[in-house]
Amino acid sequence: MERLYKVGQLAEAAGLTVRTLHHYDRVGLVCPSARTHSGHRLYGEADVRRLYQVLALRQLGLPLEAIAEVLNGEVPLEPLLTRHRDHVDEQVAAMRVLRAQLSTVLASLRTTNHADITDFLALIQKVTTVDETVRKYFSQAQLAELAERREQQGEDSATRVQQQWQELIPRVQAAVEAGADPTTPEAQELAREWMSLLERFHGGDSGLRDSLYRMQADNAARIQAEYGGPSPEQLEFIRRANAARR
Template sequence: MCRRTGLTVRTLHHWDHVGLLRPSARTSTGHRLYDERDVDRLYRIVALRELGLPLETIGALLDRDGTGAPALAELLGEHLAHVERQLAALGGLRDRLAALVPAVRAAGGAPSVDLLALIQEVTTVDDTIRNYFTEEQLAALAQRRERLGEDAVRGVQEEWPRLIAQVQAELDAGTDPAEPRVRALAQRWMELLEAFHGGDPGLRDSLYRMQAENSTEIAQQFGGPSPELIDYVKRSATAG
């Protein structure tokens, strides 16, 4: 299933764990087996996620009886429109990068190998982000960034690594998450997250979903928090 769809094992296991996509059967060794109905449901999940719905909403929608689940033809049409918007956005990014490459080469500013690596990183990150956030959400984020100003945004970006290191040190030391100093760190953590999503539940769910499904890659490339660290913060934030 992973080879045919491009989804990761982690994603399929997570969706099984939360009850979103349970395989119809298992082998004697415990491997998941998916039938045609499972594949149909999987497509609906992927399409609705592409359209920006959180997993909880998708599960509730697909589990309804009768006409609750979206008709396949309608869903395909909405998915097509969303993909076309993505292609337009990616085409714009490609044009900008295509113009940048010869300009930098002509100026002798950067080795071509380094520049190509940069291009690959930019397009990969851009594509990943658009798998989780709708065009409307990205526009809202851009507007919030403009309102906050670059100095405030830069301050938050610089604070994150320090905060992650502080919380990691408490976790490594075995500090109880209910300890006041850990709760203070957890509160600041939540404040920084809210600065990103602005209290919008859709943005919050998209952010959490992207982190949950790409935690290893985010940690390796950007120094993001591990799932264990996030769980520690959540336990501290809810400690009474």
Template structure:
């Protein structure tokens, strides 16, 4: 209790803390901050210790801790360091999930903006396609590899990544045109396209052999899905391989 033995009624405490009377009643009901006394008329009375406990509750709530956990912690029935360590891991997991969601949203938004107006069904199909791609990557890349890819993406910047993503359809179209024209893979034009192809792949895997192998395995085992979604066919990949060997 403070030096002058000050106490607060529930309305006064609500005004002083910015909480509602209803919230304070709820805190009392679940045992988080019960008032230390009541008047003869039955009104709640909070002393300085109650107020200190209340401010601790507010501070811990700011970390996202549930009220029951806070009650046990303040009653000395939980280890604070262990609790905060576990909660930090939980927050990290939520942040990672939000980063993945933000990446998916960014991909859909960029495609929609570059393509123009999307009908609702077209946009929903695009969202489903992006989710399918991310689910497929989850089967071929470990959590550590996915983390490394996200870190590389952050280091390179969203603009650079968006430019690389936009480059793929153009490059595939140019290669297909050379194939349709019957151009020899050893032709300088095709060899130049092959170098651009390799550079885009290396921008993704950064020269990491494990990432590269996972990428190639994912493409090989899902070749039909890759082709139908606008990716290269097996014939095109073989054509680029011959151009690379000739360079």
């Protein structure tokens, strides 16, 4: 004879609460196939198998409504799992970014041995302001890759790169103002330094490079005003000098 489980027995065996099984019954997700004379729920083998399917899909993060549609054959499982996988990928990437940011804060704390509330308020403002712009152009996976690379290289490396940009941009501006020929060896050397610094950012990844170029093109005036360049004239000079290198 088929074994039947009372609601309390099934709840204990499955590690659930009776309330959860009652809810599954009310929404039509896992309904008992039989009842006692007094109306108490009795679950059979088919009910237990369906409960397993529900819990397995729930473990994947699918909502109850989607689970019901999948099990009833109304919606194929593959696209749902694909969307959920993509969502998980985004969450993983966001956590990678957060971890890298926390590592940066920890490194700063260990260097200064001190941090007060104004330090954290400044950090919050800096991170949120940058993120609002950057998120428009870079995917979560790209942001995670950039954050992890910065963490691996360390703050000293990031500081050196920033200093190199601060030194290179005025040299390029001087060449532009002097009307230098972009095809000369001196101009090509400036282009080589420029492209080398850019590669430190995108690491040869064409997706990162293209996202960077789009962000720069759309925010050129702000970048020049707030961060000191580059100007359209400088970019054109470097473009022509770099073309002459090839």
